[in-house]
Amino acid sequence: MLLSPILDTGISFIFFYFTLSTLASTLNEWWLQYRQxxxxxxxxxxxxxxxxxxxxxxxxxxxxxxxxxxxxxxxxxxxxxxxxxxxxxxxxxxxxxxxxxxxxxxxxxxxxxxxxxxxxxxxxxxxxxxxxxxxxxxxxxxxxxxxxxxxxxxxxxxxxxxxxxxxxxxxxxKGWFKIKVQKWLFIWGLVISIVLNINAIKIANSFWQNHQLRSEVTMLTEQWYEKNKSEVNQSEDIQSVFQDLKQLIDLPLGWSFESIQSSGVYDFIIAIIGWMMSALFISFGAPLWFEILGKIMSVKSSAQKDK
Amino acid sequence: MEMINAHIHTFNIKNTPERFLQYGMPSFIPRFLHPTFKKIIQQKSIARVAAKLIKNPFLSKHLAFILIGLLETQDLIFEKVKKAYPEGSKFVVLPLNFKFIGLGKLQNTYTQQLDEMIEVKRKYPNTFLPFVHIDPRADKPSKNKEFVEKYIRKGFNGIKLYPPLGYYPFDPRLEKVYEFAEQNNLPILTHFGQGGIYYAGKNMPPEFQNPPSFIKEYDHKIIPNKKNILFCDNFIHPDHFEAVLKRFPKLKICFAHFGWDFYKGKGKALFKRKELFDKIKIMLMDPAYPNLYTDVSYSLADKGFNKMLLKEIEENTDLADKILFGTGFYMTTQEKQSESEFYLNFRGEMGEAIFQKMAVENPRKFLSTEFFKL
Structure with a gap:
């Protein structure tokens, strides 16, 4: 019984960082081209x-x-x-x-x-x-x-x-360039995490505790994966998925005046750790997240078949 | 009119030492921040804005290096200056050996700079007229002469001296070079103005104050000064050159910039603004120095200088036979006018007859050697 929430939380979390990685990769590609x-x-x-x-x-x-x-x-x-x-x-x-x-x-x-x-x-x-x-x-x-x-x-x-x-x-x-790309992906990841206030700890917590949010994201992921499992349709499709994700009210994204006012030093430290974790996850790159997503989706489908 | 610009530079930022920016760096920037500052300012877009805002003379010079000197090769820099002049114009191209300026290692060695000039000359054999800079500290006297001879025989057109980098014209390691130049009617062009680039090492070597000399009868006077920029004017004292010319009277030498003053810093400069100009003027008219010339490079950026020069020529027409036209590109890029504006304005101000002498007749005489006729 516990397997489904764990899998769904994993799927939601992986898919969420997959979209962010794709977004960061697009920005990074543009930036690296601009800087030659x-x-x-x-x-x-x-x-x-x-x-x-x-x-x-x-x-x-x-x-x-x-x-x-x-x-x-x-x-x-x-x-x-x-x-x-x-x-x-x-x-x-x-x-x-x-x-x-x-x-x-x-x-x-x-x-x-x-x-x-x-x-x-x-x-x-x-x-x-x-x-x-x-x-x-x-x-x-x-x-x-x-x-x-x-x-x-x-x-x-x-x-x-x-x-x-x-x-x-x-x-x-090429190997040196990959290291350079990864470094810049981390920087872009950090920028995205701070600008959108994406705290990895809060995100994981929300997916785990909020059943409705988890179901919505899992459903979105399944629909998207079904359509794209053979080949990822890069940026445009992902950007629209990211927009869908952002519209989910329960997803702890963005800044609010009240939350800034009510947070203390402890919250701030947690936020920094969360942003750094987000940046690290984003720097893993979209291909890695896509591969993991594929594996976990097949685990889920075999679990459903067994049921 | 096949005109000659007798003073341009094409070396790029790779030919400068690693800490070149440091001597132009404002004192309020802590030393440990210099590399970061250098990295930021070496971004072309930032340098473009900074060049408009910054008025520090040395920083402006460095920014000129960035905006032009960041071009990958001397070839590209030469193509840039060529565009400003009529087809077929010739250019005397002056390299600099920055090895002894006291600001660290060069990215490309000096011989690499010269070899790259040979590459450019292969493309433009008739219009690119390279000189070879000799710094006496590079080697022993005979080796210095051999170095110069090697490049002259390869096709270089003359010799460049830049004493403010830290050597005197009477340095014994230059004697054989002068001998070779006199024998072969080779032109020597020396920096001759206050300000500009100078020795920037942390400590000034003791031989700056007590230099050896190959002219024993000449009693050189050196005025001490703790500031490098002010002390380095000692290297271009006209008396030093006069002593060299007494020893080598047929030596063909050009005092660049007509001794004009570019010093804009604090402290008392060794010479008053017009002092070097007047001294050069007297020497140019002295029949004892028949092969002495001067050029107007960089000085022509100063409208006051041009006016004064024209007045002097009107008073003494023979003076026009001793002056070469040159701009000092790309040091001039720190000024508001473009290279073509410099050339056209100066031509307009001097009038056709005088300009013809400065840009055609005089440089031809100056540049003709035993190896090449112009």
Missing amino acids: SRGKLLKWSLEELMNDPLNKNFSDLLYNHPFIDLLKKKQTSYPPFIPNDIFTKVLIDLIADEYEKESGKFEQQENGEVVYENSKEIKEKIDRYKAGLDTLHYSDFKKWLETFSKDAKSEDELEKNISTWFNHYMDQV
């Missing part, structure tokens, strides 16, 4: 690797290369993503160019025009790459570049080596 966070992190990660104080800042050269320049939305922004094949070609080109820079110089012609002249040309790209490497001072960056060309016998092999490495590195960058 993806592009900046990619630039930072390449700068860490390619800014070689003993030689040059190759990340600047990379971003100034016409291939990468074309990926920028505007001149002062960074591309959020660099395709693997483009990175590979540009890196080889930059290093090969070092050889040309070392041997080339500006000369004035008879008509007064200044031209850049390069006396020694090497045909094969892989040889130009190796010659470019030879012009660099010994550094970690040079050592890193040498690992690509050491066992490469052709240009294709060199490209493959760089490309494989870049793939792995981008996976790592």
Whole structure:
């Protein structure tokens, strides 16, 4: 008999934080796009690797290369993503160019025009790459570049080596970005929790104690889940569900002048803990809540079948 | 008219040291808050508003760095200045080695700054005329000369000096550089005005007060001052340069800014406002220094300066043969006028005949070397 209220409370609670997580994710996505966070992190990660104080800042050269320049939305922004094949070609080109820079110089012609002249040309790209490497001072960056060309016998092999490495590195960058997203989700979660006064302790308590509220939210969840269990229809649908949730009078959301007046220090401390918990729950992200919701819904349906 | 702007900068914020903002930071901001403040002010939208509101000369300079210097490459900065001038205009581009300014590590090394300039020159070989800045503290005398020679042979057009960063023109580590410059008719452009950027380290090294010199017969006088900004004017004392010119009389040298005064802080500056201007004027007209020039960079932002200059030229027409047109971009972005307004207003104020000398004939003479003719 007790199983149903526990399950319903769990379903209501999970669904409530799922909607909030989705809302926070939408805000977060907009915010990260506005701040060009993806592009900046990619630039930072390449700068860490390619800014070689003993030689040059190759990340600047990379971003100034016409291939990468074309990926920028505007001149002062960074591309959020660099395709693997483009990175590979540009890196080889930059290093090969070092050889040309070392041997080339500006000369004035008879008509007064200044031209850049390069006396020694090497045909094969892989040889130009190796010659470019030879012009660099010994550094970690040079050592890193040498690992690509050491066992490469052709240009294709060199490209493959760089490309494989870049793939792995981008996976790592994606991981860093996820951590960044989570951090910002927590901040947005905290903002939402404070603005709407969403205290996780009060919410859980209301779902547990208020039978009518619990039934209404569970019904709303079941209807929504039935419609969306195969695929979540993002933001718009969720936003309308959140509006429905907010209209439930018994749900302890929002601020009231009376409650502020009547609360003491103890209430305030509890509120802070509740907001922090809410922010933490929101930062878990909508996919996780959706997965848990799916599991608990199947437990409920099997429990109903057994009955 | 294929004009030449003989004084611009394209280095960006990556070429400055990590604590560059600190020397412009208002004293009421506690030191531990500086990194936070720097992070906030380096947001372009905030910097744009701050640039309009803040009148602190050093903070304004930093804001100019932020608004222009945050551009990713020197290429982008150069494209910005190019737009303000007729097609085919040439620009003398002056780098700065901030390594010894006393404000921490550089994000990009000085050689990276120069190598990036080579990249820009490859795109604009006829209009981008880079100079190489030499700070004598970088290396031994022969190495300094080798450093300069390497870049000159690569295609750089001249040498830049910026003594207020903490060195004297008579530094023994510069002697071989002057020799090389004189032999090859290379132009040297030196900062010559009060204010501007200066050595900002916490403690001033003892050799600032007792510097070694390669000109034994010259008795240099150094006026002590506890404030860095005021002490650093000692580095540009005209007597120091006169001593160098006596030793290297054929040296082709340009005193930037015509000695005009940008100092707006508290305390008594080493020179009175017009003192350096008058001294330079006398030196320019002295037949003992046939290769001496000056430029009007940044000073042309001051309408009073332009008026006075025109009056001086009208009184002594030969003076116009010794002046180069330059703006000092992008330091000028802290002023209300745009780069094209600076150029067009100055051209209008001087008149075509004088401007032709300043922006075409004189820079051609100044910039022609054993390596390149203009």
